[in-house]
Amino acid sequence: MKNQSRRSFLQAAVRGGVGLTLLPGIVPARLFGADAPGKKITVAQIGCGRMGRSDVRNVLAEPLARVVAVCDLDSRRLAAGKKLVEDFYKEQGESRVEVKTYHDYHEVLARPDIDAVVVTVPDHSHALVAIHAALAGKHIYVQKPVTYNIAEAIGLRRAVEAKQVILQTGSQQRSEQPWGSFRKASEAVRNGRIGRLNTIRIGVGLDKISGHAPAPMSVPPNLDYERWLGSAPEQPYMEGRVHSQQALEGRPGWITTEDFGLGMITNWGAHHIDIAQWAMGQELGGPLTVDAHAAFMANDVWTVHSTYHVEMQYPNHVQVILDNQFETGLRFEGDEGWVFCTRSAEKVTASDPNQPAAEAKPALRASDSKILSPLPDNAVRWMPSKTHHGNWLESIAAHRQPIAPIQQSARSVEACCAAWISMKLQRKLTWDVATEMFVGDDAANALRGRKARKPEYDFAEVLKKAGIA
Numbered sequence: 001m002k003n004q005s006r007r008s009f010l011q012a013a014v015r016g017g018v019g020l021t022l023l024p025g026i027v028p029a030r031l032f033g034a035d036a037p038g039k040k041i042t043v044a045q046i047g048c049g050r051m052g053r054s055d056v057r058n059v060l061a062e063p064l065a066r067v068v069a070v071c072d073l074d075s076r077r078l079a080a081g082k083k084l085v086e087d088f089y090k091e092q093g094e095s096r097v098e099v100k101t102y103h104d105y106h107e108v109l110a111r112p113d114i115d116a117v118v119v120t121v122p123d124h125s126h127a128l129v130a131i132h133a134a135l136a137g138k139h140i141y142v143q144k145p146v147t148y149n150i151a152e153a154i155g156l157r158r159a160v161e162a163k164q165v166i167l168q169t170g171s172q173q174r175s176e177q178p179w180g181s182f183r184k185a186s187e188a189v190r191n192g193r194i195g196r197l198n199t200i201r202i203g204v205g206l207d208k209i210s211g212h213a214p215a216p217m218s219v220p221p222n223l224d225y226e227r228w229l230g231s232a233p234e235q236p237y238m239e240g241r242v243h244s245q246q247a248l249e250g251r252p253g254w255i256t257t258e259d260f261g262l263g264m265i266t267n268w269g270a271h272h273i274d275i276a277q278w279a280m281g282q283e284l285g286g287p288l289t290v291d292a293h294a295a296f297m298a299n300d301v302w303t304v305h306s307t308y309h310v311e312m313q314y315p316n317h318v319q320v321i322l323d324n325q326f327e328t329g330l331r332f333e334g335d336e337g338w339v340f341c342t343r344s345a346e347k348v349t350a351s352d353p354n355q356p357a358a359e360a361k362p363a364l365r366a367s368d369s370k371i372l373s374p375l376p377d378n379a380v381r382w383m384p385s386k387t388h389h390g391n392w393l394e395s396i397a398a399h400r401q402p403i404a405p406i407q408q409s410a411r412s413v414e415a416c417c418a419a420w421i422s423m424k425l426q427r428k429l430t431w432d433v434a435t436e437m438f439v440g441d442d443a444a445n446a447l448r449g450r451k452a453r454k455p456e457y458d459f460a461e462v463l464k465k466a467g468i469a
Contacts, residue, residue, distance in 0.1 A: 040066035041139075041393055044108045046129060047120035048072040048081030050249050051143055055118045055170070055389070056081065059141075060088045064393040069114065071102040075222040078103070080248055103224065105129055109136035116396060119143065122254045123261040125230045127152035128459050130167070134159040135466050139396050141389065143170040145270035146409040148262070150417045151449025153410035154436060155459050160406045162468045168392035168402040169409035171274045173343075175388040181364035183382055184372060185332065185341035186279035191379045193371045195336030199319050200276045203326030204268035206307065207256050209300045212240055220245055231450075231457035232259045240301040256302035263304030265294075265423070266416040269322070272330055274404075274412035275341070278382075279332060280318055283408040286415050286433045287312035287320070292422035310419045322419070329363075337367035421447045 043065050045056040052072070059065045070081035082099050089097040102108050108117065109132055116139035119129045127147040133140050134156070146169045147153040160167045173182040189197055216236035219225045222245075225237050239245055241260070243252035254260035255267060277283050290312050294305035310322040329342025344363035366372050375381070385391040385403040395402035414436060421444050422429050430439040438444035452458035463469075 040064065041396055042066050042068050042113055042115045044069035044071060044102075044111075044114050044117045045081060045085075045120070046071045046105050046108060046117050048074075048077040048084075049120070049243055049252060051170075052077075052081065052118070052120035053084060053248065055120050055141065055143070056085060057088075058387065058389040059118060059393075060085065062387070062390045062393050064390070064397060067099065069100040069102060069108055069111070071105050071108050073103065073224040073228045074243070075103075076245075077248065104227075106132065109133055109138060115139060116141070116393075122228075122252070123266070124148045124232050124254075124259065125228075127156050128231060128457060128462070130156055131159045131459050131462055134163045134165050134167070135462070137163060137165060139165050139392075140167040141170065141392050142167060144274075144409065145262075145266040145413045145416060146406065147413055148260075148266075149447075149449050150414050150436065152459060153406075153413050153417075155463055157406045157410045158468050159463060159466070162466075166392070166395050166402060167406045168388070168395065169404040169406065170388065171271060171404040171409060171412070172388040173271050173275055174278070174382070174403045175385040175391060177387050179343050179363065181341040181343075182275050182330075184364055185330070185339045185366075186275055187375065187380070187382060188339055188366075188371055189279040189332045189334070190281060191375055193337075194332060194334030194339055194367075197280055197316075197318055197332060197334045199321065199333040200280070201326050201331040201333070202269075202272045202276060202320065202322045203324070203328040204264045204272055204322060205328050206324045207264050207297075207302070207304055208306060209297050210240060210253075210256070210302045212301045213299060214238060214241075214301045229453065231452040231454075231459075234453055235259065238301055253302065256297075256304050258296075258303040261304070262417070262420045265292075265305065265308065265310070265322075265420050266413065268328070269416040269419070270409075270413055273320070273415050274409065275330055276320055277412055277415065278408075279330075280314060280316070282314055282411075284411055285315065286411050287314050287418065287431050288433075289313045289428060289430050290415075290418045290422045291428040292419045293426060294423040296423075305420075305423055308423065310422070312415065312419065337371055339366040339371050340364070417448070 041064050043059055045052060048070055060067055067085050072078040072081060078101050082101050085099045086097045117133050119140060119142040121129055123145060126142055130140050130142045147156055173179055217238055219237045240253045241257040242254055244250045292310040294308040296305050297303050307324045312320040314320060329340060331338060331340045342363050383403045391403050418431050429444050432439050455461055
């Protein structure tokens with residue numbers, strides 16, 4: 001791309017968004033020198049499992065990026081990640097490709113030539129890795145849920161804002177590809193196409209027990225289990241609670257183990273509640289009350305919730321209801337109609353049955369076709385974002401916030417975690433958006449975070465040493 005066309009594209013990207021913020025002093029100077037057209041945003045992939053491989057493929061497809069390093073605590077996955085990146089560049093005609101491998105992500109962050117990192121580690125380690133990355137001045141793409149708990153979300157937001165780096169959350173439903181239905185539905189709701197919004201019904205899928213009892217195992221020699229365990233409580237290794245040692249692409253067990261991930265309420269909940277808050281104008285807000293009930297797995301290698309019912313009251317008398325019997329997706333109901341959006345026939349979990357093609361429903365549907373008709377020129381519109389990883393890279397180069405910044409994703413995960421806390425306490429809670437705490441409830445507030453297993457895995461200590469309160 002010629003220099004002028006590249007600059008024009010980036011300037012247009014800045015002008016095209018709603019409520020974008022230009023950020024000072026966060027763009028590598030080398031991107032805009034005399035030889036700028038030949039420069040790339042250098043990226044390292046941290047975590048080479050199922051989603052890590054998906055993330056790095058998406059970054060490789062973007063012309064602004066150059067992947068130069070991969071990092072993983074499992075040497076088998078590390079080697080597979082290296083091969084994936086090298087094979088891609090070789091297929092592009094490059095004869096000599098060098099991709100460095102790292103066991104310790106701190107060594108990645110110490111490299112001054114790396115501009116940005118993609119953090120695709122298990123949920124319980126998102127915050128620590130991303131906070132260290134922010135302190136190192138790296139731009140960050142971090143998978144959803146952006147953090148494991150509420151305290152971490154607040155801490156990560158503080159680190160990102162203090163260091164003025166760009167963080168994109170992996171809330172891909174905000175981007176046009178591959179699921180544009182969420183943007184269209186939420187824009188319609190935000191612009192009053194269904195009248196006054198009163199109810200949002202959300203289905204986030206259902207996790208089912210594995211059928212295997214917990215049983216300690218020997219740690220495989222290719223896995224650094226001590227570092228993998230990180231901040232989580234001390235416990236013996238079980239393959240079913242970590243990831244498969246046979247396959248790279250399968251759904252890992254940590255997703256369904258509560259010490260590492262909180263279950264569907266934060267897994268797909270982070271996607272759908274994020275869209276719900278976006279649509280109703282609460283992307284920097286949250287619920288007023290949360291009343292959730294769930295059944296939790298017992299005597300199984302997995303430990304997260306299974307069935308669930310959640311009711312959250314939001315400002316303007318909007319009720320958000322999640323139930324495991326709802327169709328996966330979001331149904332927005334107003335006094336003048338409804339609109340529904342989903343990913344169509346895609347499975348939420350590996351155990352979901354395949355949906356027969358004959359029964360497949362459109363990913364976007366409404367009570368009246370007029371609800372989805374083109375919006376007027378003066379309508380509220382979402383920031384342009386063709387692809388999610390592309391939007392992140394363009395945001396780095398164009399000096400502005402991405403479509404899913406930490407200020408908004410922190411609020412989304414807070415709502416999800418508030419629902420989980422209500423599930424655990426089995427009672428209704430009152431949430432204060434301003435203080436990001438529960439009102440008059442010590443037990444609930446105690447579950448906003450957890451004590452790290454060892455000081456070196458304590459994100460709060462890392463922030464304290466960096467002088468970030």
